[in-house]
Amino acid sequence: MCHGIGSAAGRRVDPADFNEVKARLKRWIFGLAGKEPEAFVVSFCSGEETLAKAMCEEIRRLEPSRRHFSVEASESYREIRKRFRRYRIGLAPVLFTPDARYRRLRRAAFLLAPAKILAYNARLERHHLKLTSPVASWLFLRGVPLDRIFLRPRWLWPWRKDRTIRPQGHKIIEGRPRNPKRRSLAVLTPYFPYPLSHGGAVRMFHLLREAAREFDVVVYAFTEGEIAEADLKPVLEFVVRVYLVPKPRYREPRWSTLLPPEVGEYRSPEMERLLRSRQTDLLQVEYTYLASYGGDILVEHDVTYDLYAQVRERRRSFSAWWDWWRWHRYERRAIARFGRVVVMSEKDRRLLGAGHARVIENGVELERFEPRPECAGRRLLFIGSFRHFPNIVAFRFLTEQIIPGCIGAITRALLNQR
Missing domain, CATH: 3.40.50 (Rossmann fold)
Structure with missing residues (x-):
């Protein structure tokens, strides 16, 4: 009798029967x-x-x-x-x-x-x-x-695992031979100035090529991967050396730092070490968020705090004010530390109000871009790299304020972005 009870208790419930009961319930x-x-x-x-x-x-x-x-x-x-x-x-x-x-x-x-x-x-x-x-x-x-979205600031969660990674090591690529009779110019850039796929690269490439007529140019650039040999060759024709440093992997929330987050994204001990040991007469820094490295010439591709002031006027939120305040504080101090500042327009020079600012305007390479008659159609093309903040502001202004007002008149308008 006990044996029978034990056999019944030891039987397993058929999963199919259990699932059937569950489905009925x-x-x-x-x-x-x-x-x-x-x-x-x-x-x-x-x-x-x-x-x-x-x-x-x-x-x-x-x-x-x-x-x-x-x-x-x-x-x-x-x-x-x-x-x-x-x-x-x-x-x-x-x-x-x-x-x-x-x-x-x-x-x-x-x-x-x-x-x-x-x-x-x-x-x-x-x-x-x-x-x-x-x-x-x-x-x-x-x-x-x-x-x-799950990032937490280091000062609040010092034990977190997902931390900023600032790689060590660099790559050196030799270009044309040095000329001992020339002065030397080091140029720090947030990316390699080729291919000519956006306005910043186009400007830097052509101005560096012109500067190379009088200076031995050495480029210090951040990279996010390997650069193709075909992209290196046009630059190596007129610079004497290129230093390539991996861009840090920045893992701090945008709101959590006193400095603008773009500054933290490019803070690299490896790049700092290279610039301290450089053997050039001058150092030119491209873009304001690299100004913390110091140097002789700062090229302001935009007056960044003015761009954030425009965002603040539209949004009227604390986060918009915080972005503007950080950039205004950082940019005004950065400008004062450089002996010369280059801006893109007279408007930018007036905004900065700096006596040592000079204007070098953007231009168009007429051999590469030739005007053509406008083609009939309803297709719009927006050209601009979304890695550059002003282009994001311009694109949002186009899509949020201009396009909606045109839809009634151009019902079949299509928007292509590149």
Whole structure:
């Protein structure tokens, strides 16, 4: 008798029977609530059509076993609620971009499935919005890249593992022979000035080539990877040497430092060591965020605090004021430390109010760029590197203030960005 009881107790429950019981219980519980037992995916197309389509396609690939629905901006909250009254929303992908036209649809998503929001940004990065991680969720909605929303400042979390990496080591590439009769000029740049894919590289390349007629030029540049031999060759034709230093991997929140974050991104002990041991007569520093290295000539590609002043006027938030205040404090002090400052225009010179500032305006290489008759069509081309902050400001001004006002007159306008 005892043997029989032991045999019954030792038997395992069949997983298929358990899953069947679980499924029946699930159907019964949600049936009482008037809901379908299976969870569905409802994608809210709360952004530009191309981004919304890409989001929906990705979520279908990620959740192939579920049924999928999509909601357009033309549907009201009442219509959406009525449509999905009997459905249980298990996941609600929602696009969050600066486009204010889709705010009503995003609000509807929060009302229908507040705990199921899978937020997508304009880069199609995704993040589950959770009450357990409110700071990260808030930062993601504010437009902070996904790999930075969990960053905490070193001074507050000194034990954190995700720290800034400032690589050691450098690479030296020899160019043309030195001329002992010439003075020498070292030029510090945040990137190698070739290929000529954006305005900063175009300006530096041509001015360095002209300077090389009278000086032996040595370039100190940060890199984010290997530079192709074909890109090195045009610069090596007129410089005597190139030092390449890996760019640091900066892992501090933008708000957490007294210095502008761009300054911290380029602080490199390796570059500091190289510049201290340089054997040149002069040091020219390109871009304001490299001014902390010191030198003789500072080239202000923009008056950066003025750009942030424009942002502050539009946003009127503490974060916008904080960015402006840091840049104004840093830039005014940097200008005073250099014997000569080069600016792009008379307007910039007047903004700085510095007697030692000189204007070297930007130009156009007419041999490379030839004017052509305008072609008929409705396609717009925006040219500008998004690594340069003023170009981001210009692009947002175009898309947020100019394009919406033109849509009524140009209903089929397309925007290409490069």
